[in-house]
Amino acid sequence: MMKQTLQSFELDDELTISEISPGFPIITINNSHASARISLYGGQLLDFKPHNQEEPLLWLSEKGLSEKALYSKNKAIRGGIPICWPWFGLLNEDSVLPAHGYARISLWGVHSTQSLSDGSTQVVLKISGTSTGMQQPDLQHYLDCNLSLTITVSNTLSLELQTTNRGLSPIVITEALHSYFKVSDIHKICIEGLEQVNYLDKVNDNMSCIQEGAVKFSGETDRVFVNTQADIHLIDYGFNRKITLSKNNSNSTVVWNPWQEKSQAMGDMSNEAWLKMVCIESANVHSNKIVINPEQSHCLTSVIRVEEIT
């Protein structure tokens, strides 16, 4: 069968495909509701901005665009919505394998693009276990997986990450849609929806804690909330907006901000970046890991919408 060119997936002015640097194709969407960009490297949404918003919803590191640190092979792009799969964090404590798995450092293919009747644009990206860089014998079971990511861009944003097990044995995965949100100032936000939820505090030896009240930020924060399916509200008093993150088939939520020292030590974040971002991730991690039986699929979904604070 003839391989389709990337250009054949373009939809007039609504969806175009170009290379941001050699080997890094980017899909640019501009429809009647919103604009967005998606990198095929990582299958990663980079930006999303409904036309009625002044500020983009997602944070993307501006550092690296000029220094070429942002787009380099075997390194994840910092910002947007990276895909953590088939594991979240480290595979195990002393693992030397890539943190957050292989999906975010692999080149995905375009399966389809479509303009929907309500004016939204849908893109389906795919990758198979064998086309990620996984070669290690103990990762063989992941090679039989197919991954599909459906992104729908409207005045809301929807992401569906479907894992299908084509192998003969059950597989176990952990995963996250690692959304980086742009905020006015980390001191002027709070996150609602996690009150009284149990979390592992990664900045405190994975201590088990219970969230009292809304999440507010006054230092490095790295919390894995387990057994929660609730909608999350990111209230930003500086931008006067509330972003709601709804999820499906997700039993964990991760909240992360590296704070000043760690952010400054990271080569792909500018010194002040930690003030302007927060990660809220729809996930299945730790005790919420997912088992997928042969010929079965599992679909993790995130829907993001924004409204003014009234």
Ligand code: BG6
């Ligand atoms: C978060 C983790 O999801 O991702 C943090 O909870 C981690 O522990 C962060 O530091 C960023 O990870 P990375 O691999 O993109 O630097």
